[in-house]
Amino acid sequence: MPLDRPTAPNVYGMLIVHRQPRSPIVRCLYIAVPWIIASVVAALAQDAPTDPQSRAMMSRPIVGHVTESTAMVWAATQESPEGLRLEYGGKGDPAAAPSVVDGIVNADADHSSVVFAVPDLTPETTYLYRVRWADEAADPFPKEAIDPWQAPSSDGRSGEFTTAPPMGTRGRFTVAVSSCMHSGKEPEQLSWRLMRSQQPSLHLLLGDVVYADTTDRNVLWDHHLRQRAVADFGNLLSTTPTYAMWDDHDYGPNDSDGTAAGKEDSLRAFGELWALPPLGTAATPGAFYRFQWGDVEFFMLDGRYHRSPDKAPNDDAKRMLGDEQFAWLLEGLTNSTATFKVLASGSTLRASGADGWRLYDFARNRLYGAIMDNGIDGVMYLSGDVHASLIEVHETGGYPLVEVISSGIANGAAHSFATLSFDTAAADPTARVRIIYGDGSVPEDHSFTLSEMSVGE
Incomplete structure (x- = not known):
């Protein structure tokens, strides 16, 4: 059968030989199948895991303003940190599941950061925390902190803070x-x-x-x-x-x-x-x-x-x-x-x-x-x-x-x-x-x- 058009590679690297279909049904499939394949590939690419490098922390998290009942923790990543969350729990409390708080994102085309405002804390209490992505598999929350001073190769996402005494308390x-x-x-x-x-x-x-x-x-x-x-x-x-x-x-x-x-x-x-x-x-x-x-x-x-x-x-x-x-x-x-x-x-x-x-x-x-x-x-x-x-x-x-x-x-x-x-x-x-x-x-x-x-x- 003679070729209607020259052969050419498609975007997936396969050689496509263009021939004239024999019936209207085959002709419709001929037209539709490439589009279906392209849509599936695009969807798979969209659902593929994000490049880990873009999710890398740009520094260790920073503990900022802390009161007797609240704490602020800063973090930043290369991609928008909208999917970041902070897990926290009392240090040495094996019975308690970690609490989770979302952050307030500050992002534009050049820089992005997030501040987590942790509420309802107890005065003069030490808490562990960890920053992680909402869609990533969660390891068990640590009951004791990974001491960054002894383990500098720790994940770079964890830390701790101790809340302030009640305002006005002498001590x-x-x-x-x-x-x-x-x-x-x-x-x-x-x-x-x-x-x-x-x-x-x-x-x-x-x-x-x-x-x-x-x-x-x-x-x-x-x-x-x-x-x-x-x-x-x-x-x-x-x-x-x-x-x-x-x-x-x-x-x-x-x-x-x-x-x-x-x-x-x-x-x-x-x-x-x-x-x-x-x-x-x-x-x-x-x-x-x-x-x-x-x-x-x-x-x-x-x-x-x-x-x-x-x-x-x-x-x-x-x-x-x-x-x-x-x-x-x-x-x-x-x-x-x-x-x-x-x-x-x-x-x-x-x-x-x-x-x-x-x-x-x-x-x-x-x-x-x-x-x-x-x-x-x-x-x-x-x-x-x-x-x-x-x-x-x-x-x-x-x-x-x-x-x-x-x-x-x-x-x-x-x-x-x-x-x-x-x-x-x-x-x-x-x-x-x-x-x-x-x-x-x-x-x-x-x-x-x-x-x-x-x-x-």
């Missing part, structure tokens, strides 16, 4: 403080393991977490993911509630301020990359926020978004926080019932002569005056920036203001950090401050009492 806990880490210069960063050994209840990051030196959102994401790939840093973030604040290098260029072009993109990236309490206020954007742990309240201050340039005239028009953020801070301090009130920001009060409050006399004196004139007891200040850790005490016209500088955990000679151990149940509540070097030595260890931080009559 003891330790907070770790760090800043300034450079994954390019310090790829291992072993001081995180030493920090974990101090058993902090929570961790404050005070800026220069990365050295992106730009407001470009994509570059900021890339730098943060690179830092989170540092094994011991990722392990700490997946097991310890972490509260972050930026400084210049993870906000914009070196010594950047409120005039930085694209600062809105930096703020967007910051909000996407952490699981924090609400940022700013309805009327005033920024990275500032507050939270409380037991009987200590923390005010995370944004010293960049509304800041006047360092080189502006040092007069009463020069601002560090901006008037709106300062008013928010003063209202929070005056209404706080916490024993200690901790202010935390990247910029030092005096140590830096190039990029700190020392260049902002009016703003610094206004801060001191607001604390003392309003009779606000128990205020301490935490900072970073200078690639060294130390304790400074400042005269304010009232009680001495203790500043704890913690900087250079992974970008400084000493690889240092600080811990603050609060005991608000003591007759005279105390804050013990320790400066810890990467070699384990403790060059400074001082305790400060509330009576030393009181305005008096």
